Amino acid sequence: MRLLYTCLFSVGLLAPLQPSHAVVILDSIWQQNGGGEGQEAEGFDAHVALAAEPQFMAIFGLHDGESYGGSGTWIGNDQEYGYVLTAAHNFGTGEGAGTWLYWSREGTAYEGIEVHIHPFYDPDSDDTSGYDLAIVVLDGPVTDAGEQPPLYAGEDELGRVLTITGYGSRGIGSAGEADAFYDFEGETPAAARNIVDEVDGDYGENNLIVDLDDEEGSSSVTGDEGPVDALEGILGSGDSGGAAWIETAEGWAIAATNTWGDDAVYGSVSGFSRISTQLDWVRGIFPGIRTAQ
Structure with a gap:
C-alpha cells in the first residue's frame, strides 16, 4: 500500500515516567523565532528545519x-x-x-x-x-x-550530543507543552539537541538520560552547566519511538529511541533506550x- 498523506496531529497528556516524545525548547530561541503571546506556534522554525535536514x-x-x-x-x-x-x-x-x-x-x-x-x-x-x-x-x-542509516556501535555515549527527532507535541521550558504551541495545519517533525548526562545510572538499566537546562544552567538536575546550544530540547508527550542520533566519523547514527519523560519543563529529565548494547x-x-x- 502506498499513499500520499495529509492529516492533523493530536496531543496527549504527560505524566511522570510516561511515554513522551516531543520537543520542548528554550524560551529564548522560541522568542527569537517569532514565538510570543498569540503566536505560540510560530517559534519552532529552527527545530523543524533541523528535523528536515537530509541526514534525518x-x-x-x-x-x-x-x-x-x-x-x-x-x-x-x-x-x-x-x-x-x-x-x-x-x-x-x-x-x-x-x-x-x-x-x-x-x-x-x-x-x-x-x-x-x-x-x-x-x-x-x-x-x-x-x-x-x-x-x-x-x-x-x-x-x-x-x-540506510547506521546504528551506533560505540560505548562512549556519556557526554555526547544527541539530536532528538520525532513528531510530538511542542512547548517551551517555562510553560511546558500545550496545544497552542503546535501548528495543526501540518504534520512536520521537529528536532532538538541535548547532552547525555547519564548512562545506566539511577534511572535504570540501558537508559541514556538528558535534562532540560534553562539558559543560565540553574535548573540542571544532572550537574551539567547549561544548554548544549540554542537548540537544547527535551521530550514531551506525543510520538514514541523516534530516534536520538549521534554524529560519528562515519556519518549520523541512531544511538537510542525516545522512551520516557517527566514534566517537560526546565529541570525535567528524559530517558532513551540505548541501541549500542542491543x-x-x-x-x-x-x-x-x-x-x-
Missing part, C-alpha cells in the same frame, strides 16, 4: 487513521521488506503491527505486517524502560528515506543493519 530522512510517523501516536526510524530493507525501529509501548498488550500505518517523512504510507518486541521489555515495569524497543516489518522496501537483538531480526562508531 529516515524519520517515520505512526498513524492510527486519525492522528499520529508514535514515531519510528527506518533502518534498512531486505529484498522484500522494510524495517522500522520504534518503541515497544506503541503496541500496548497484544496489539500487532497493523495497529498503525507507517508514514515516511517524505509522505509515503507503508503497512506493517509483523512486530518484534524486545524480550526484556515488560510494559508493567519501569525497570525495563531501557529495553522499550520494537522492530516493525513493513509490507515492502522503503524507497524514499535516503541512505545490536545482536536487532541483527537477529534484520541481519542487514549498518553500524558506525
Whole structure:
C-alpha cells in the first residue's frame, strides 16, 4: 500500500515516567523565532528545519487513521521488506503491527505486517524502560528515506550530543507543552539537541538520560552547566519511538529511541533506550543493519 498523506496531529497528556516524545525548547530561541503571546506556534522554525535536514530522512510517523501516536526510524530493507525501529509501548498488550500505518517523512504510507518486541521489555515495569524497543516489518522496501542509516556501535555515549527527532507535541521550558504551541495545519517533525548526562545510572538499566537546562544552567538536575546550544530540547508527550542520533566519523547514527519523560519543563529529565548494547537483538531480526562508531 502506498499513499500520499495529509492529516492533523493530536496531543496527549504527560505524566511522570510516561511515554513522551516531543520537543520542548528554550524560551529564548522560541522568542527569537517569532514565538510570543498569540503566536505560540510560530517559534519552532529552527527545530523543524533541523528535523528536515537530509541526514534525518529516515524519520517515520505512526498513524492510527486519525492522528499520529508514535514515531519510528527506518533502518534498512531486505529484498522484500522494510524495517522500522520504534518503541515497544506503541503496541500496548497484544496489539500487532497493523495497529498503525507507517508514514515516511517524505509522505509515503507503508503497512506493517509483523512486530518484534524486545524480550526484556515488560510494559508493567519501569525497570525495563531501557529495553522499550520494537522492530516493525513493513509490507515492502522503503524507497524514499535516503541512505540506510547506521546504528551506533560505540560505548562512549556519556557526554555526547544527541539530536532528538520525532513528531510530538511542542512547548517551551517555562510553560511546558500545550496545544497552542503546535501548528495543526501540518504534520512536520521537529528536532532538538541535548547532552547525555547519564548512562545506566539511577534511572535504570540501558537508559541514556538528558535534562532540560534553562539558559543560565540553574535548573540542571544532572550537574551539567547549561544548554548544549540554542537548540537544547527535551521530550514531551506525543510520538514514541523516534530516534536520538549521534554524529560519528562515519556519518549520523541512531544511538537510542525516545522512551520516557517527566514534566517537560526546565529541570525535567528524559530517558532513551540505548541501541549500542542491543545490536545482536536487532541483527537477529534484520541481519542487514549498518553500524558506525
